[in-house]
Amino acid sequence: GSSPYHLKGPFAMAEFGDHDHCHTRKGTTVQSLKNVLNRAARTKPIPEEEEDGVLHRCLRTRDVVGLGLGVTVGAGVFMATGKASEEAGPAVTIALLIAGFGCSCTGLCYAEMANLAPSSGSSYSFVYHSAGELPACMVGLCNIVNGVLTGAAVSRGWEGYLRALLASMGVPVPDVFNGPKFAMFEVSFFAPLLLAFVVGINLCGTVAVSAFNNVVTMGSLTMLSIYVFGGAFFVDAENWSPYVPTGATGIAQAAGSVFFSYIGFDVLATLSAEATHSRVIPLGIVLTLVITTVLYCCVATVFTGLVKYTDISQTAPLASAAEDRGLHWLAVLVAIGALGNTLTTVIGCVLAQPRLCFAMAQDGLLPATLVRVNRFGAPARSLLILAAPACVFAGFFDFHKIADVVSTGALCTFSLVCSSLILMRCPRAMNTNHSGVAGASNSSTNEEEEVRGLGRLPAMPSTQTPRPVIAGIIIFALCTFIAGILFRVPSINMSTVWTVRVLLVFLSISALGAVLMISLPFIRSKEDTYTWAEQTKRAHGFKLPLMPLFPLIGIAMNVLLISQMSLLTLFEALFLQTGAAAFYFGYSYSRSHLNRTTKKTWAPVFDSTIPPQNREPDDL
Secondary structure, three states: OOOHHHOOOHHHHHHHHHHHHHHHHHHHHHHHHHHHHHHHOOOOOOOOOOOOOOOOOOEOHHHHHHHHHHHHOOHHHHHHHHHHHHHHHHHHHHHHHHHHHHHHHHHHHHHHHHHHOOOOOOHHHHHHHHOOHHHHHHHHHHHHHHHHHHHHHHHHHHHHHHHHHHHHOOOOOOHHHOOOEEOOEEOOOHHHHHHHHHHHHHHOOHHHHHHHHHHHHHHHHHHHHHHHHHHHHHOOHHHHOOOOOOHHHHHHHHHHHHHHHHOOHHHHHOOHHHEOOOOHHHHHHHHHHHHHHHHHHHHHHHHHHHOOHHHOOOOOHHHHHHHHOOOHHHHHHHHHHHHHHHHHHHHHHHHHHHHHHHHHHHOOOOOHHHHOOOOOOOOHHHHHHHHHHHHHHHHHOOOHHHHHHHHHHHHHHHHHHHHHHHHHHOOEEEEOOHHHHHHHHOOOOOOOOOOOOOOOOOOEEOOOOOHHHHHHHHHHHHHHHHHHHHOOOOOOOHHHHHHHHHHHHHHHHHHHHHHHHHHHHHHOOOOOEEOHHHHOOOOOOOOOOOOOHHHHHHHHHHHHHHHOOOHHHHHHHHHHHHHHHHHHHHHHHHHOHHHOOOOOOOOOOOOOOOOOOOOOOOOO
């Protein structure tokens, strides 16, 4: 009556050996796969104190705001404003406010994560601390690729602005600088030269980059200010009537068009390891978003007053509007401002990516040689390695066709950072059960060792992943994505309309249920609960209220924009993510520094209701 697997001796092996071997091999394969997934999902502990790295701490708030404005106020205000004004008319200011609010929700998540875990890795490090090693590696690699392509593409755009400026001033471009076109190649001479110039400035260190950027940014913002105040005297109020000619649909389309004009906070987050104070980056992100929103609204108001929304030129909208009113001098100033703002955008792209490589190399996910810095404190080796393909791409390719792929990757990263903040701030009950933690310690890097002399573990947050919260985030994102696709379904007949409406109602109910799943731990949190964010003394520095409201709004905005991309773009983005995952398992998986056997006794730095007493020096 007993099971044959309990028999012992050579006869049992002879009779059941093959069958037992088959089951053993199958069980070993399953266990190996489980171990691989556990290692891919392990998280990196947040350092309790700020680590003194090799990068120089030299950036203050004014430097970060200058870099933020230089990166953010780029081609968006000069090109996207024209497209958005054509879609929404004078109500483009409303679209700018909506897009600014939606993007600010993601920016505020970056600000808090930069306060909790200041690192040159930005979104890569944020995801590493909360979501796991595999998604962090995928985010980091995709951001590096996107940064290289963006730098190349924006440098090509800078060349276009330079040619337009020379043409407006009557200066002919020599034929030697008109590169040939053949097959898929479009040769450019100015774009690689610009990238080489920016790389040279970056090799001189962050102080030199910040000083040069501040000068160029101040000049560009001065040009925009002159456009606003100078153009205000020539505004025709009749151009603002009707104010909302295309209704709510036009405003929504315009908000999507200008959303990317606010992106720049991800670059600022890579400078966390070089800030003089942990509050510098959060404050810089917030100030950048506020100043950018005010500036965009002022420019859009004057622009739509200079020209009727039906007569907008998409080639150079701001300059064309000034030319139509006979303000040639103002058009020239706008062209100069566009040239400067595009230059600072290239500076931001070149500045951020080497620091991301530096952070990944510190964790062992990229070769250790990328950790080297020069005597100016710049990650020179990473900078030069990434500059080479960027110059090649800028010299031979035009990237307008892959802009959506880069945007999709950025939106996925933003959604993961918002989700990471929810996981970091999710309340977890204190766990004093020794056996309950032991099982989790095998699959996590946040392992706990017994307190010597006591033979038991101290109270600590449960290491179990908050699965209902993760499930709620996934369901919420899927419902939002499907709803965004349904909005694109054409209204062919009443049957289609009603089908879409029913599905939208079902998705809305499901999304609300997912929001409830995510919110319950925050609503029911008690005095004896702790969060992973409280592993650091910076947990009470910059802290978002009304959790998880702002991260969920950020996720919704990002996923809705992803759903508006073409099917080809989504497949291309998926291919890029698959390549990043393959690199992780082929290289980073076995070389991660988390493979080193270390044990850490987890203890909250302070009680969740009492802020830390030791203060950092005010050096903002």
